[in-house]
Amino acid sequence: MSETLNAYIVDVATGEVTERPFTDSEMANHETMKAEFELRQAQADAKATARTSALAKLKALGLTQAEISAL
Amino acid sequence: MAGLGRKVFTAGDVLTASDVQNYLMDQTNMVFAGTAARSSAIATPTTGMTTYVGTTPPQLETYTGAAYQNLCGLTLLNASTFTTASSIQVDNVFTTAYDNYRIILTTTSVVTPGTITATLRTSAPADLNAASYGYINTGFSATAATTPTSLGSSASGTSAIVGYTNQNTASWVGDILNAPIAQPTVLTGLTISQSATDINATNHASVYKVSVAAFGIRFNFAGNCTGTLKIYGYRNA
Numbered sequence: 248m249s250e251t252l253n254a255y256i257v258d259v260a261t262g263e264v265t266e267r268p269f270t271d272s273e274m275a276n277h278e279t280m281k282a283e284f285e286l287r288q289a290q291a292d293a294k295a296t297a298r299t300s301a302l303a304k305l306k307a308l309g310l311t312q313a314e315i316s317a318l
Numbered sequence: 319m320a321g322l323g324r325k326v327f328t329a330g331d332v333l334t335a336s337d338v339q340n341y342l343m344d345q346t347n348m349v350f351a352g353t354a355a356r357s358s359a360i361a362t363p364t365t366g367m368t369t370y371v372g373t374t375p376p377q378l379e380t381y382t383g384a385a386y387q388n389l390c391g392l393t394l395l396n397a398s399t400f401t402t403a404s405s406i407q408v409d410n411v412f413t414t415a416y417d418n419y420r421i422i423l424t425t426t427s428v429v430t431p432g433t434i435t436a437t438l439r440t441s442a443p444a445d446l447n448a449a450s451y452g453y454i455n456t457g458f459s460a461t462a463a464t465t466p467t468s469l470g471s472s473a474s475g476t477s478a479i480v481g482y483t484n485q486n487t488a489s490w491v492g493d494i495l496n497a498p499i500a501q502p503t504v505l506t507g508l509t510i511s512q513s514a515t516d517i518n519a520t521n522h523a524s525v526y527k528v529s530v531a532a533f534g535i536r537f538n539f540a541g542n543c544t545g546t547l548k549i550y551g552y553r554n555a
Contacts, residue, residue, distance in 0.1 A: 250429070250541055255403035258443070259396050259534075260410035262374070266403070273405065280477075281540060284432045 252277060320344045320366035320381075347378075356386075385415070392420060392550040402542045408549060409443040409534035412497035416551030419497060421507075423490040423537060425545030428483045428511065432540025434490060437477040438503055438526050439534030445476075450527040453478040457509070457520030478524035481509025483539060484516050490537075492522065497532040 254273065256265040269277065305315050325341045327333070349370045350356040356369055365383040370376060375394045379386040396411050412419060423434075438446040481490050492507025502525050509520040526532065537547070 252404040253402055253542060254405040254407065255398065255400040256405075256407045256409070257396060257398050257411075258409045264398075266400075269405070276476075277404065277538065280433060280435055280538060283475075283479075284540065287433075 319364040320368075321364060353386075387415070387553070388551075392552050394548060395419075395551050396547070396549045398547045399545075400547070401544045403544075404540075404542045405536060405538050406547050407439070407534065407536035408547065409439055410441065411535075411549050412494070412531075412533050413551075414498045416498070417495075417554045418552055419494040420550040420552065421490070421492050421494065421535070422548045422550075423545065425483070425488045425539070425543040427545075428485055428488050428539065428541070428543045430539070430541025431484050431513075432482070433479045434481040434483055434488070434509065435477040435538045436480045436505060436524075437536045437538070438497070438532035439536060441531070441533040443534050445536070446526060446528070446530065446532060447476040448528055449476050451475055451478040451524060452527060453480070453522065453524030455479060455481065455520050455522050457482065457518055459518040460516055477538070478505060478526070480505060480507055480522045480524065480537075481520045482511065482518060483509075483543075484511040484518055485513040487512055488543075494532075494535070500529050500531050502527050502529060503532045 252269045252274065254265075254267055254269055256267075257263070302315060305318075306312075319340055322340050322345070325337060344364065344367060347368050347370055348356075348359075349372065350359065351372050353371055353373070356371060360367065360369075363381040363386070365381055367381040368379070369381075369386065370378050375397060377388060377393065378390070380389050382389075393416070395416075396408055398406065398408065400406055406423070440446055480492065481488070488509065488511035490507055490509045492505055495504040495506075497503050505522070505524045507522045509518075509522065511518055
């Protein structure tokens with residue numbers, strides 16, 4: 248079961264504080280935000296994997312760690 | 319009236335009502351329950367009158383000739399403590415009483431790693447959600463376990479990504495410029511978050527590119543969390 252997300256709202260002009268569950272619209276925005284993050288995470292993971300692979304290939308070619316770090 | 323300076327009394331002087339009023343009453347720090355009580359008690363303030371207003375949070379303010387203002391740097395305008403909230407929204411906190419704002423947002427528990435986004439708010443209040451936020455984040459993650467290994471991003475959308483959270487704790491410290499005036503509103507800040515095995519830090523800059531006044535702000539996390547949000551105001555001069 249997914250977590251119930253909540254909103255904490257303060258109106259400084261009136262001092263009113265409201266705590267309530269997300270509305271449907273807020274849930275939709277949240278899902279969009281979550282999808283953007285997951286896409287960004289996947290891109291970052293793919294880049295990290297490619298970097299690790301590239302470093303291993305450079306090492307296999309005979310480059311020292313110092314030479315790889317100097318690139 | 320205030321502004322008479324200091325009078326040195328000598329033995330045998332007659333203490334007049336005028337001296338008590340002008341040197342003592344009007345040049346002391348006067349204490350009021352709220353701004354309405356202050357206005358009622360001092361219908362016509364004079365420059366230099368200083369008051370303590372016991373609102374939440376309390377304010378120590380001096381009358382400048384035009385308005386009561388805190389002349390001593392940052393003024394705490396709102397302190398909120400939230401539990402189990404994914405969205406923290408503060409409306410009607412930005413006013414023309416201050417030029418810029420400092421925000422300190424800290425969480426003591428973050429269950430779901432992800433982004434922290436910010437959306438500015440109108441006086442209605444409602445979201446300023448035209449697709450006109452531009453933002454750049456640059457940062458580093460100590461490990462690739464649960465956080466983005468590359469945090470650089472630049473995009474536009476209906477909110478600005480102002481940072482990234484890891485599990486456990488996250489803090490965002492930032493400044494907001496031009497909020498209460500009809501100019502593009504600028505946000506700059508720094509996020510740091512950590513889990514048991516990781517730490518990441520992100521520098522952030524963003525702008526809402528429409529020339530409108532912003533009166534509030536909402537932060538969104540990827541999941542419910544517990545923490546505090548403090549908003550301070552400060553002036554250019």
